[in-house]
Amino acid sequence: MLQDKRILLIISGGIAAYKCLELIRRLREQGAAVRCVLTKSATEFVTPLSVAALSGDKVYSDLFSLTDEHEMGHIQLSRDADLLVVVPATANILARMALGIADDLATTVLLATDTKVMAAPSMNVRMWEHEATVSNLHRLRQRGIEILGPDSGDMACGEYGEGRMVEPADILAAIQAHFVDGGRLAGLRALVTSGPTHEPIDPVRYIANRSSGKQGHAIASALAKLGADTTLVSGPTRELDPGGVNVIHVETAREMLTACEEALPTDIAVCAAAVSDWRVKQAVDQKIKKDGAAPSLSLTENPDILQTLSQPGNDRPRLVVGFAAETGDVLEKAPPKRARKGCDWIVANDVSPGTETFGGNTNQVHLITESSSESWPQMSKQDVAVTLARRIADQFHPPAAAE
Ligand code: C5P
DSSP: OOTTOEEEEEEOSSGGGGHHHHHHHHHHHTTOEEEEEEOTGGGGTSOHHHHHHHHTSOEEOOTTOHHHHHHSOHHHHHHTOSEEEEEEEOHHHHHHHHHTOOOSHHHHHHHHOOSOEEEEEOOOHHHHHSHHHHHHHHHHHHTTOEEOOOEEEEOTTSOEEEEEOOOHHHHHHHHHHHHHHTTTTTTOEEEEEESBOOEESSSSOEEOOOOOSHHHHHHHHHHHHTTOEEEEEEOSOSSOOOTTOEEEEOOSHHHHHHHHHHHOOOSEEEEOOBOOSEEETTOOSSOOOOOSSOOOOOEEEOOOHHHHHHSSSTTOOSEEEEEEEESSOHHHHHHHHHHHHTOSEEEEEEOOTTSOOSSSSEEOEEEEOSSOEEEOOOEEHHHHHHHHHHHHHHHHSOOOOOO
């Protein structure tokens, strides 16, 4: 499956470095050619000898080794790879990558490459949550570097939390997805809405909802990874801007609609935002004073972005996908909603109390089209996004029929 793919692993000095050995073995089983660069501290965790034995190639680690430079310069190392994977990616190497520091062979290769880079972070939860790491990750994502994980769980340091490196099988799956799916939506444009909207009451108060934006952001990221030229129109969320995506930040439903209309024409539109159905008729520009009488708010309906984008016309995206967050019988409510909105597909989910869909990391959805309805198993929001992006790609480029 990875026959003839040349993968350069950059191994940095984290406790998870030993997991590289398993990854190298699995990559080679799939037919990939694996070459490895070790940082100096990585050699404290895994021996160059075991890495060389498993990869079947010389191991590179010294920027100033004349032999290495003679046989294979750092520029050539990065040119000779179809994909670079930093595994494990310590907080230190992520920081050096974010700043473009090139003070050893690993970081010099990373600076010299114009090939796709993935990184699998591995660090203590406090280091992962540190503001410096958060902003480094943000920069790297914006630069299009694909960050794999991390997972949550028990850590080697005895603490519990986010920062544990994803398993070799997950890294292998991401590498396979890159080579198999990458480019399937190349040449197509996609628009995604995500997050809640904030509808002002006065300068300090607003009407909002519990949407986290996790699902919409993951969809934008998944479409971009398949090669779509993707614009994400996002309401206020705590989510980082996904890498490789053009992100437009808005506050209100009306701003979201304007930004969407400006992004047209696109081939695909996915409306995952939880747009506020109403806004205050006349938001005031002075803070409303607490002077005894409770104010009453007069509301008016917001534009329906999904319905607007679904209207027939020259600019209508070829595939419009809406979301239906329902309580109760989702499968009964979603099909009429699809017809009412005029969209092609509806992704329906149950947001009843206890499902933890809003703000949570998993989702159980049903994909409803004009003629079919299918239920997907409970999955992470990332996996829902990847599955949906693949289904969208199938729609534009149907997979070849099985022999
Ligand atoms: O009507 P309801 O809010 O349940 O519809 C949900 C779907 O409609 C979602 O895809 C959401 O993004 C979209 N929507 C919209 N603009 C609105 C309300 C909902 O795009 N004003």
